[in-house]
Amino acid sequence: MIKTEIKKICPQVKFKELLAKHTSLRIGGPAEYFVEVANRNELANLLKIAKKYNSKVFLLGAGTNVLVKDRGIKGIVIRLLGDFRKIQFKNRSVFVGAGVGLFQLLKISAEHNLEGIEFLAGIPGTVGGALVMNAGNPKEGIGNLVDSVKIMKPNGKIQIFKKKDLHFSYRRSNFPKGSLILSCWLRLKKSKKETIIKVIKERLKERWGKQPRGYSAGSVFKNPPDDYAGRLIEKAGLKGVKYGDAYISEKHANFILNRGKAKAKDVLYLIRKIKNTVKNKFGVDLELEIKILGN
Template structure:
């Protein structure tokens, strides 16, 4: 089956196509076994070509951003993985509106908006994910959510048709955007405001310094592991049950922010998942709070 997936992928696009790729090389946590095939389409037409054949041959398909907020299990991913980060990164400005393709990093988008003197995106400075990933999970930071800036989102459907949905027809919730699983976020259009560049830069500096003070910047992590429950920040409860700095194998609860798990260098996905399960169990047993995962877990 693996060889069939790989044979069908050969020569399908001009963009890079890699085989048996260790997913630890493509994820921020740096864990995960091999993916059978990883495509890096150069444009929309190549992406459509991949989707068309995958649908016809019933090949499992996973869309990858920058590999943040993601844990790939140790046996890897069967089927095709498609990364949008090398071909779908265009950005277009029209007055107070900015339209960015799904493969562009949120961090880069914030930098572009700063250059244009537009304000609104500052809280997302330093978030390592893509525009597509940020929209899919309704990324948030410092009380801001990306949904509050969205004007519309353009999706690619499984049949190759593109469809634009205005904000009024999009269903956002906490760390989630509801849309059909077979659809792909192609681009998002955001409505920002004019601002003074000096004030925008000052806000970015403030958020950046706050992030450095409170989060394990520079360490291997997937970002926040759990969503904040209604009872309060997940990190607070994890710390209160005594798990800050707790280790399993090479996986460790960050001693800076307890809602981050750090790969100390040679952690496996099993180490990470075992630690997550232990955290969930301890917080529930001692606090009566059920933690919901923010990170996605995929693969075998």
């Protein structure tokens, strides 16, 4: 039985774990199997089981850019802990496990007098999620700093992508479908801890001036070419619109927030409303930035 086999590899597996507990929107139904893996062997063994039982596999980082549907996820939802949270410095390069939090990476790099990732200040999430999403701002993304990325393919084999094989663009990367990102090497620059911390503080201040606090998944839509999704949504008169316990932020119209009890269906309603209204008023097809997961 799949349950028993997963339990043998990861005794701490949880069944029907509510994913609302693991997403920044605090929304999401249950994961059929929720497994926190500590190393490559466990991950490869889980993939074997998934293949044997034809079960789907989903990797969840910090859940800060996803909307998980109310019926949850059928399959194995994996989070990376243990070995995947390692950080190691070698001159100006840093080896980072995919499960490392972006804030932790920023802090430790500053302590090593290394700069280059300050633009990530205030972006929640893990390094794995940041690589998939090429997290950053419209001008800078984590992809620019990557030297190489190690992934596990769905068949359990390891593959290393060098800089030349990787293409990052605005909120996009070119990892093959089903890739599980394990770690990467980033190239940083020498600087002084005090200077770096000053920049981080400035970036955070700037961000919190523009961005609402509360349960959200960050920007819901990508900015269309030469424009801003937030500007279009605001111009369409949608700021503050509510549905259930979900609402479009008054502070930044590209954020949908959960007041506490919102369901994925409420957020999906607002997403449809925004898409339709912006299309009708301005002829622009907004593309989702957040990933919708689940059945």
